[in-house]
Amino acid sequence: MIRLAPLAAAAFCIATAATPALVQSAHYSATPADAPKKASFITQTTVWKCKDGTCVAPKSPMNDKVMCQRVVQRVGALTAFSAGDTAFDAEALAACNERAK
Template identity: 45%
Template sequence: MLKFLALPLLLTAAATPALAAGGSYYRATPAGQPKDAQFITRTTIWSCADGACTAPESGSSDQVMCRLAARKIGTLNAFEADGKPFDDKQLKSCNAHAR
């Protein structure tokens, strides 16, 4: 019985370093206020607060994640993946998919 109780703790502990190290791989800064505090793109959960929406790393490319975020929250003023900001050309490509 103890083995079954320990598994969720081990899984939580494995995810904790990523959360402690900053918690988010993606950061989208919308031009306007997002209508939802949380949303999902494919299988990635985004959380919005303090003028930005953040999410953990996903299996999709950074460019795809930017486009999916813009599709959900509208025009973006900025987008970062792993702390690296998108340049104007990349951001324009994302915003072409904005709602």
């Protein structure tokens, strides 16, 4: 039993360290107008995690405009969307929101 303690401690450290890594590796950020019903969702092959009214996801080979459209199809209209350090302007966001469910 005592032999398992170091293994359990290592597993706990790895599990808790993975959560901040996801946020740090976020490339996309989306702010839905209405809070999403689920804490996570998938757009094609990209996993999105939502917390405190903002959803984030790692970089994808998908075009940024298409990624935005996929998000609004899952969570509805957005009030903000960014890819990397570039936030969508009002015109790009409005075009994206046209695909909202």
